[in-house]
Amino acid sequence: MxxxxxxxxxxxxxxxxxxxxxxxxxxxxxxxxxxxxxxMEEFLPSPTEDMWTEVARGFWRKWNFPNCLGAIDGKHVTIQAPARSGSQYYNYKKTFSIVLLAVVDHEYRFRAIQVGDFGRMSDGGVFSASNLGKGLERGDLNVPSSAPLPGAPEIGPLPHVLVGDAAFPLKTYLLRLSRARMVVECAFGILTARWRIMLRDINLHPNHVNTLVVAATILHNYLLAPSENQRYIDEAEERGLCLPQALNIGGRRAARQAYENRRAYTTFFNSPAGTHPPVPLFK
Structure with a gap:
């Protein structure tokens, strides 16, 4: 990590x-x-109708946008130019990159991704060639059926849509809007701030970069689900998969008894017997 x-x-x-x-x-x-x-199966599963419905409710509740399946955008992950790759990875920013295409929900979690397209491709081109774009075009991605907008039944039922920027084509299932779309920009910002390898030109083979980016998005979702985190840790401990606590790390190594003493003091100060009333500022 x-x-x-x-x-x-x-x-x-x-x-x-x-x-x-x-x-x-x-x-x-x-x-x-x-x-x-x-x-992958747990933290970035294949979309289901229940998942899309949950996301749509979340966008309405948090962002006041009904029938929204998520915000979509592409991010260029910069890499060092692969040998004999020509201009395939060379993008409009004049760097070499692969593209991370992502759909993000109302809580900044990645719900669908595609990784590894050449940096020279536009976001719209990546989307059109992706399984996500093809699936939405065919209508076989378990998207909920059209529904009326809250408080406006006179408009009639409208389809569920993704929201993106002007780089994406206008479709019946894709709108170009700004406010709700900002969640995907925020998600990319969180991803980059948390995994700072994204700030440099990654010196790996593109196939390994693809795996790294997928792992980063999975861990991003994992860290945004605290209840799932604890369950995952508990299961690992039960199965004996967790590493033992690391002791004696660093140049000035303490004796094992010193660690035991510190642990005993910690237990005491966290108990009712070790709780001290606050000291008044003035007598």
Whole structure:
């Protein structure tokens, strides 16, 4: 996770942990591939009608926008130019990148993503060629049927829609509006601030970058679901999958008894016996 969160290079991490560069590289790839394979089903599942309905209710409740399936946008994840790739990854910002196309709900969680398109492609082009765009065009993505707008039954039922910016085509299922669309910009901002590797040119093969970005979005959703987090941790502890508490880290190593003493004091101060009434400021 340090590679994602810190933005340090793999070489820097190898020096920090006194490990071989190839060992660190292989470990990073294995961890992010495991996150994608083990956590995708729970934290970034395939859309269902119930999911779309939940998102639409959330947009109405929080953003005063009815029948909204989510906000959609694309983000360029910058990479170092792959060998012999020509201009495929070269984008309009004059950098090399892959595209993360994402649909975000009212709580800044990613609900549908597509990762790995060439940076030279526009957001609208990526959407049109994506499984999401094709599925919406065919009408086979479990989208709820049209519904009347709250408080305006005279208008009649209207279809559920995504909201995007001017880079996307105007469709019966896609509107170009600003206010509700801002949640996807905020989600990208949170993703980048949390996983600072997104702020640098990632020096990995594009296939590995794809896996890294998918893992980052899954972990983003995981951190925005505190109740799910605790359940995940509890299950891991029950199955004995959690690492033991790390002791004696750092240059000045304390004796084990010192850690035990600190733990005992912590237990005392958190108990009724250790609770002290506040000291008055003035006598």
């Amino acid at each position: 340090l590679y994602l969160a810190s933005g340090d290079s793999l070489m820097s991490l190898a020096f920090s942990y006194r490990l071989g560069h190839s060992t660190v590289v292989n470990s990073v790839h294995m961890v992010y591939a495991a996150i994608e394979s083990k956590m």
